[in-house]
Amino acid sequence: MGVCDGSSPTVHKLDMRVFREMIAMAIIEHDLPYSFVEYRRIRMALAYANSTIKFWSRNTAAADVLKIFEKEKNKLREILTNVPNRVCLTTDLWRAITIEGYLCLTAHYIDTDWNLKSKILSFTAFPPPHSGIAIAMKLIELLKEWGLEKKVFCLTVDNASANDSMQSIMKRQLEKDLVCNGEFFHVRCSAHILNLIVQDGLDVIGGALQKIRDSVKFVKGSESREIMFANAMETVGMQAKEGLILDVVTRWNSTYHMLSRAIKFKDVLRNLADVEPSYKSFPSDLEWSRGELICEFLRPFSEMTNLISGSSYPTANLYFMQVWKIECWLRVHEYSADETICQMVEIMKLKFDKYWEEYSDILAIAAVFDPRLKFTCLEYCFTTLDSSTSKFRLAHVRSKMYKLFKAYKKRPSINSTSSSQVETLEEDIPAGYSGFYAFFSQKAGSSGKSELDIYLGEPTLDMVAFRHLNVLAYWKENSSRFKELSSMACDVLSIPITTVAAESSFSIGSRVLDKYRSSLIPQNVQALICTRNWLRGFPEEGEEEEEEKEKEKEKEKEEA
Structure with missing residues (x-):
C-alpha cells in the first residue's frame, strides 16, 4: 500500500x-504444491500486499x-x-513412489x-509390461508426436x-x-x-567395505552419536567443514x-x-589399509565419471580416451602386490572385455572430430x-568414418536451413569477385580431395596451446570450409554417452512426486517436470547437492 496525498491509501x-x-x-521452478495458492497465511500475506487480488x-x-506447459512445448517443437x-x-x-512406471525421453x-x-521431450506414465516392443512402440509414438x-x-x-530388443525394433521401424x-x-x-x-x-572387498559402511551408519544413526563423533574430533585435534x-x-x-571421506x-x-x-x-x-588402496584405485574412475557425465558440453569426443585410460589402469594393477586388488582387477577385466573389447566405432569417430586428437590419438591408444593390431583397428575406424561421411555427402538437407545459408554465403562475395570465387571453388573441388581428406x-x-578449446566453436568457425563435414560433426558431437540426463530428471521427479504429493495425476507430473526442464535446463554436476546444503544452512540459521 502507498499514500497518494497523505490521507487516502492507494492500491x-x-x-x-x-x-x-x-x-x-x-x-x-520451486517444486511447490498446487495447494500453495490455498494456504491461509500465503493468502493473508498477499491480501495485505494488495487487497484487489482475487484468489x-x-x-x-x-x-x-498446463497452459505454460503447452506454450513452452509449442516453442520447443518449433525450435x-x-x-x-x-x-x-x-x-x-x-x-x-506411487509404484507407477514413468518413461523419460530426452533429445540432445x-x-x-x-x-x-x-x-526432456516426454515424462510420461508407462505401466507394465516394460518389454522391448512396448518401449519401442511408445518411443516411436512420441517421436511422431x-x-x-x-x-x-x-x-x-x-x-x-x-533395451537391446527395443533398439533393434526401433532400428527396423526407422531404418529408411x-x-x-x-x-x-x-x-x-x-x-x-x-x-x-x-x-x-x-x-x-565386501568385508572391509562393509565395516567402513557400518561405521558411517553408526555415527549417523542418531544425534547423540554425532555429538560423540564431534567430541572425538576435538580430542584428536581435527577440524573439518564436511563430515x-x-x-x-x-x-x-x-x-x-x-x-575417501x-x-x-x-x-x-x-x-x-x-x-x-x-x-x-x-x-x-x-x-x-585395504580401504585406502581401493579408494586410490577408484579415484581415476570417479574423475572419468564426472568428466563424461556433463550435460552442457560435448562428451562424445572424450569417450575414447577415457575408456583407453580405464583399460590402461586395469593393466597396471593386474599384478598388484595386494592379492585382493589382483582379484578385483581380474573380475573387472572380464566385464570390461565383455562390453569394451571393441570400443564403439561412432564414438571413436567422435574423437577424430576433436582437432586436437584426430587419428593421431587413436593410433597412440591402439599402439x-x-x-x-593397431593398423587393422585404425583402418577399421577410418573406413567407418568415410562410410558415414559418404552418407552426408549424398543426403538432401532435412530442412531448408542449409540452402538459405548457401544463399547468404553467395551474397557475402565482394562485388566483382563472383567469377573468381566460382573459378576458385571449381579448382578446390577438382583437387580430388574431399572435405574429410x-x-x-x-x-x-x-x-x-588449445587445452581449453571449445570443440563446437571450432566447427562453427570452420562450417563454411567444411559444409557436409561440419554437419556430420554436429550430429556426432551431440551424442550423449551416458543416460545421466534421464537420471537427473528422475531426481527431479522424486521431488515432484514425493510422499506428500503422491496423488498427482501423470499429466500434471509431466507438465511440472518437462516445463521446469525447458525453463531451467538440467542441473550441472553437484548443483543439486549445493542447493540441498544451502537449504540445510538456512534451516540451521532459523533454528538458531
Whole structure:
C-alpha cells in the first residue's frame, strides 16, 4: 500500500492473468504444491500486499501450469523443427513412489548457434509390461508426436535386456530415415557400464567395505552419536567443514566418496571406538589399509565419471580416451602386490572385455572430430595397447568414418536451413569477385580431395596451446570450409554417452512426486517436470547437492 496525498491509501491494480502466471512459474521452478495458492497465511500475506487480488483454487493453479506447459512445448517443437541437423536421444524408465512406471525421453542436439542443448521431450506414465516392443512402440509414438521420426541420429540406453530388443525394433521401424540404415543408431551408456564393472570389483572387498559402511551408519544413526563423533574430533585435534557421508550401495561413485571421506576421519573413529563400547564395527589396520588402496584405485574412475557425465558440453569426443585410460589402469594393477586388488582387477577385466573389447566405432569417430586428437590419438591408444593390431583397428575406424561421411555427402538437407545459408554465403562475395570465387571453388573441388581428406590432412592442434578449446566453436568457425563435414560433426558431437540426463530428471521427479504429493495425476507430473526442464535446463554436476546444503544452512540459521 502507498499514500497518494497523505490521507487516502492507494492500491496498485494487478493484471490477474500476469500474476497467476507468475505464481504458476513459481510452482514449477520451486517444486511447490498446487495447494500453495490455498494456504491461509500465503493468502493473508498477499491480501495485505494488495487487497484487489482475487484468489483461485489448486485446480485452477494446475490448469495454469498446463497452459505454460503447452506454450513452452509449442516453442520447443518449433525450435526442433528448425534445427538444421539431427537429434540424439536418451531414454530410461523410472518407478515412482506411487509404484507407477514413468518413461523419460530426452533429445540432445546442437542449435543454430552451435550450442549443445538437452531437453526432456516426454515424462510420461508407462505401466507394465516394460518389454522391448512396448518401449519401442511408445518411443516411436512420441517421436511422431514431436515430428522427429525422420531426424533421429542415435539412441543412448543402459544395458537392460529389454533395451537391446527395443533398439533393434526401433532400428527396423526407422531404418529408411536413419543414417547408414541405423548402423550407428545404438549407443550404450558408458556410465552404466562403468558402474557394472566397478560393482563387480567391489564385491571382492565386501568385508572391509562393509565395516567402513557400518561405521558411517553408526555415527549417523542418531544425534547423540554425532555429538560423540564431534567430541572425538576435538580430542584428536581435527577440524573439518564436511563430515561422514553414507553411500548408495547401487552407485559405486557414492561408495568412492564415502570411502575417501571416512579415511580422513580414521583417527576420529578410532578414538570413538575407544570410548564407546557399542561401536563394534571399527575396521582393523589391515582393513583400513585395504580401504585406502581401493579408494586410490577408484579415484581415476570417479574423475572419468564426472568428466563424461556433463550435460552442457560435448562428451562424445572424450569417450575414447577415457575408456583407453580405464583399460590402461586395469593393466597396471593386474599384478598388484595386494592379492585382493589382483582379484578385483581380474573380475573387472572380464566385464570390461565383455562390453569394451571393441570400443564403439561412432564414438571413436567422435574423437577424430576433436582437432586436437584426430587419428593421431587413436593410433597412440591402439599402439600402446597392442601394436600388432593397431593398423587393422585404425583402418577399421577410418573406413567407418568415410562410410558415414559418404552418407552426408549424398543426403538432401532435412530442412531448408542449409540452402538459405548457401544463399547468404553467395551474397557475402565482394562485388566483382563472383567469377573468381566460382573459378576458385571449381579448382578446390577438382583437387580430388574431399572435405574429410582436407580436415584429416591438416596438422593436429597442439593439446597444450588449445587445452581449453571449445570443440563446437571450432566447427562453427570452420562450417563454411567444411559444409557436409561440419554437419556430420554436429550430429556426432551431440551424442550423449551416458543416460545421466534421464537420471537427473528422475531426481527431479522424486521431488515432484514425493510422499506428500503422491496423488498427482501423470499429466500434471509431466507438465511440472518437462516445463521446469525447458525453463531451467538440467542441473550441472553437484548443483543439486549445493542447493540441498544451502537449504540445510538456512534451516540451521532459523533454528538458531
